[in-house]
Amino acid sequence: MRKRALAICVAAVLLLATACGGGSEKTTGADGKQLDKVTLMLNWYPYGEHAPFYYGKAKGIYAKHGIDLTIQAGQGSQKTVQATGAAQVDFGWADTPALLAAVGQGMKVKSVGVFLQTTPSSVQFFAEKNIKTPADLKGKKIASTAGDALSKTFPALLKAVGLSDSDVSLQNTDAAGKMAAVLSGQTDALLGYATDQGPTIQEKAGKPVSYLRYADLGLNFYSNGLLASERVLSEKKELTQRMVTASSEAWTAASADQPGAVDAMTGASEQLPSKAVLTEQFAKTLELLHTDLTQGKAPGVNTAADWQKTIDVFATAGIIQKPQAPSAYWDAAFEVKG
Missing domain, CATH: 3.40.190.10 (Periplasmic binding protein-like II)
Incomplete structure (x- = not known):
């Protein structure tokens, strides 16, 4: 009985550690490789902008980096930031203004790379x-x-x-x-x-x-990008780096195969726009990947100067009351190299 009680106690401790972010649930890929289960919450129901994530999953880009990606619809950037900050999901895809506002309210969440660097x-x-x-x-x-x-x-x-x-x-x-x-x-x-x-x-x-x-x-600022809770960033550093790297690769690959990227979204949602709309949405999205400072760089590469410009815009607009340095909103340690 004592051994059984001890076993139950140990199991409970391990379960609690996992629930608190102490480890990642594993799955096995088609090639037998161990993958980390990762959930990404979008800013909204799937539309053309999100094609690279579905393409990266379909083409095995995330699996190559040891990630079994689950893509989850969102209901607005604000809710996605909140869910991500509370570590209810591993990563979020949300608008930078919503992130700035959340950090200003004390939420422990940061960007790990804005991909849409020209506002739509x-x-x-x-x-x-x-x-x-x-x-x-x-x-x-x-x-x-x-x-x-x-x-x-x-x-x-x-x-x-x-x-x-x-x-x-x-x-x-x-x-x-x-x-x-x-x-x-x-x-x-x-x-x-x-x-x-x-x-x-x-x-x-x-x-x-x-x-x-x-x-x-003449009015530009950062838009959508990847974010994670500070808990995930501190406890899952290696996984976070893999997620950022895989996402950048997925965006690069999808940019080179726009029809394939759109096709990868088939069945993503009951509310999915038509193929024609998805195609135009994605084409317009690809126009937004860089600023003058990041031309020629891999998708998701940010600069402190561009972050500062964005912070200044939203401080002036009153969206953030007490603007902080870029490092308060963006963790550059996980940035993809390129």
Whole structure:
């Protein structure tokens, strides 16, 4: 009885250690290789931007680095950052502004590499609206979601192009409502990501969508990237490095095989956009991988200077109240070399 009780006690301790991040669950690959089970939570339901993760899994890139990857849909960057910071998932894929805000609130989470280094933030509208320059936005009604990064930085965009807040009218709605407002003609435009809503409403309406991109108008900042809790970063350093390296390789490979990357998403979600929309979403995503400082570098390579620019933008916009050094938000130790 004493031996049995001791065995139960030891098993309980081992189970607790695993639950607290002391180890990774293992699986066996097709070649007999031991793999670490890893969960990645996306920022939203799967769409074209996420193709490299599915491609990397399908082509065995993650398995090559000893990772059995499970990709999980998200419900917004804020929730993904929260789940990742609480170590409910191993890694997250989320928008940098949500990460900055979370760290400012004391959450123990950091980026291990932003991949979308040019923001997809844009004003989107049907081409028939004949909006060619920022000045053409005067008097227009624009759908937005109060409190998100797009709406909070929009005043800075207006200022950069010589307009004032009173020159446009913002209509507050949720993410899905923005597309409905433009499709129904209730608004002239919406604030959204060129990698997401634009291709979708273009297909639904059967007419072309045009964009005024924040970055093209002089306001750029970091967007989506990989992140992990500080607990994962400290307790699973070697696994984290493998995840960053594998993800960079997956993005490089997917960039060279865009049709294959889109095909790899088949069956990823019941809400998955059409193949045509996925193709355009992914093509637009690939335009966002670098800044002037990272041209020619591998996907996911960041610089402290670009981080500082992003921090400055969101400090000015009021998204972060007490801006800190880049190292408070980004752990450069895991950056892929290249």
